[in-house]
Amino acid sequence: MNGGQIGNVDLVKQLNSAAVYRLIDQQGPISRIQVADVSQLAPASVTKITRQLIERGLIKEVAQQASTGGRRAISLTTETAPFHSIAIRLGRDYIQFSLYDLSGFELAKHHAVFKYDNQHDLLDGVVRYTHHFIEQNKDSIKQLIAIGLILPGLVNPETGVVEYMPNTEIDNLSLGNLLSETFGVKAFVGNDIRGLALAEHYFGASKDCLDSILVSVYRGAGAGIIVNGQVFLGTNRNVGEIGHIQIESLGEQCQCGNFGCLETVAANPAIIAHIQSRLDQGYPSSLQNIHPLDMTAICEHANRGDELATQALTRVGNHLGKAIAMTVNLFNPQKIIIAGEIVKAKEIIFHAIERNIQNHSLKTFHQNLPIVESQLYTQPTMGAFAMIKRAMLNGVLLQKLLEN
Numbered sequence: 001m002n003g004g005q006i007g008n009v010d011l012v013k014q015l016n017s018a019a020v021y022r023l024i025d026q027q028g029p030i031s032r033i034q035v036a037d038v039s040q041l042a043p044a045s046v047t048k049i050t051r052q053l054i055e056r057g058l059i060k061e062v063a064q065q066a067s068t069g070g071r072r073a074i075s076l077t078t079e080t081a082p083f084h085s086i087a088i089r090l091g092r093d094y095i096q097f098s099l100y101d102l103s104g105f106e107l108a109k110h111h112a113v114f115k116y117d118n119q120h121d122l123l124d125g126v127v128r129y130t131h132h133f134i135e136q137n138k139d140s141i142k143q144l145i146a147i148g149l150i151l152p153g154l155v156n157p158e159t160g161v162v163e164y165m166p167n168t169e170i171d172n173l174s175l176g177n178l179l180s181e182t183f184g185v186k187a188f189v190g191n192d193i194r195g196l197a198l199a200e201h202y203f204g205a206s207k208d209c210l211d212s213i214l215v216s217v218y219r220g221a222g223a224g225i226i227v228n229g230q231v232f233l234g235t236n237r238n239v240g241e242i243g244h245i246q247i248e249s250l251g252e253q254c255q256c257g258n259f260g261c262l263e264t265v266a267a268n269p270a271i272i273a274h275i276q277s278r279l280d281q282g283y284p285s286s287l288q289n290i291h292p293l294d295m296t297a298i299c300e301h302a303n304r305g306d307e308l309a310t311q312a313l314t315r316v317g318n319h320l321g322k323a324i325a326m327t328v329n330l331f332n333p334q335k336i337i338i339a340g341e342i343v344k345a346k347e348i349i350f351h352a353i354e355r356n357i358q359n360h361s362l363k364t365f366h367q368n369l370p371i372v373e374s375q376l377y378t379q380p381t382m383g384a385f386a387m388i389k390r391a392m393l394n395g396v397l398l399q400k401l402l403e404n
Contacts, residue, residue, distance in 0.1 A: 010399075016041060017402060018395030020049045021058065021078070025393065029062050029075035050076060056402055057082060078102070082142045083401075086133065087384035089192065090114075090126065090151040092167055092219065097133040098381035099140060102392065104203055108137045109381070119173055126175070127182055134183075146397055147179050147187045148384035150195040152220070157233070157387070160189040166220070166255065186397050188387040193339075194231050195383025196376060197224025200337055202386055204375035209334035213327050214374065215242060215320065217340035221263045225331060232331075243267065245323045262323045266316045268295050268341065275312050283308050299344035310348060317349040321356025328361040328369065339374035346373055 019039045024030055027038075036046040053059040057079055064075045080102035089096040095114040099107040110133050116122040126149070134141065153165035160176015179187035197206075197214040206212035206226065214224040221243035225232040243263035244256050251260025264270055272293050279288050285308035290297045302309035324336060336357075342349050350371050357366050376382045391397035 014395040014399040016045060017049050017052070018393060018398055020046060021053060021395075021398055022393045024050075024053075024059050024076045025078045028059075028077040029064055030077075031064075031073055031075050035076070052402055058398070058401065080105075083145050084141050084143060085146040085148065085385065085388045086130065086144070087381035087388070088126070088130065088147065088149040089380035089384060090122075090149060091380075092152065095125065095129050096380050097129070098379075098385070099133075099137055100381075100385045100388075102145075102389075104382075104385060104389070106379075106381075107140055110136065116168065118169055119171060122168060123173070123175070123178060127178070130179070130183065144183075144185055145401060146185050146388045146391065147183060148195075148387045149175065149179065149187070149189045150192040150381075150384045150387070151189070152192050155189055155191050157188070157190045157194075157231075160187060162189065186391065186400055188384075188391060190383070190387050191224075192383055193222040194224040194233075195386055196339060196374070197226055197337075197383075198231050198390060199376050199379075199382040199386035200374060201226050201229065202389055203382065205337045205372050206335050211331065211333045212335045212337060213324070213331060213333045214337040214339060215324060216374075216377070217266055217316075217320070217338070217342050218268055220267050221320075221323075223327060225327070225333075227331065242323050242327065245326060247319050247322060262319060266319045266323075271295065271298065271312060271316055271342075274315075275308060278308055278312075285309065295341035296344065299341065302345045302348055309345075313342065313345050313348045314352045316342065317352025318356050320349070321353040322360055324353060325357045325360035325366075328357055328365050332365045333369070336369060336371045337374050338371065339377035343373045343377075 019041065020035055023035050023038055032046050032050060036043045050059065059076050060079045061074050062077050064073045083102040085100055087098045087100055093113065093115050095112050097110045101107060112129060114125050114129065116125055151165060154163040156163065160174065162170055162173040162175050164170055176187045176189045193216045196216060200206045200214055201212065210229045212226045216222050223242040244254065244258065244261045246258065246260050247262045247265060248260035252264045253259050254261035254264050275287065275298060276293055279285060286301050286306045287293060287297060287309060298309050302313050354371055388397065
């Protein structure tokens, strides 16, 4: 019984500290009285929590000019510069690092080719590259407070256990614990697309709304769903596999084993293969002398009016639109965000997506529904940093810093 009570006391402490820090972070400069008012915590509790946060260097007092011309009110704002974290994006054949302060300002970065085909090589490489990145930037790192890592695959974000990755044999890989034990800081591991959706919510295209759907088109197609400001995960922690919605019942076989998945028509390799096969059949196109064919060239030529490129991207937009329409009917989002190289031809893609959403979803759901370009898809590590930011705002990491 006592253990439960102690646990509850700690949880209340964590939630209260988080509520105060969150208000200062998101609405600061803000006075203690305003914090107490908005959080509905007792002024004495707010005073105690803010004292702890000031002592730890996480917030600071600033003088605000009083509008009446009288005494300047003392307000609070977050202190972000001394607290550093490492954000890692693990791709299928590369690894990318960034060093961020708590405001999301990038202080350093490093990109390396990293090929791995088993769990041992993956672990060994991640640890080795992280040691190297820390060593390279040791003069810049002040207080290292956390490591965040995102990857393609299925992850339990609470435990940091990787359950599945495409193209790599994984057996319940406890990557979060390994990073935490090796580097002596809190570590957070999550899915890359859901990390990007969270980053857009905190820092990018969807920070002005609570409900959004991010659809990412790269080597595959996936979605990150934000509901009421939180990543929607479900009880088994993995949702948003939009790439495996069946679009063409007689379509090609997908790597998942099914046929005609969205990913077989609306992912970069599928788009390139489709255009290449048309070129091989003799379709006239300004792309015929481009070797190797890539998404940048396809988008550029479509924007210049090349018929084959335009038709191919319109087809992709149509398929994406049908799949997104299903998620619109399920989640009624305030905004749709598209990430990936296909946004280089966004006029063509977005028009096709919009038309299909209008044809396949409820009118009240798609009326005034903006479709926008991701602001952060060119910053691959931002999704990993977003998990660290979330852990500060929900108190998980904040509490650990207050205890140290």
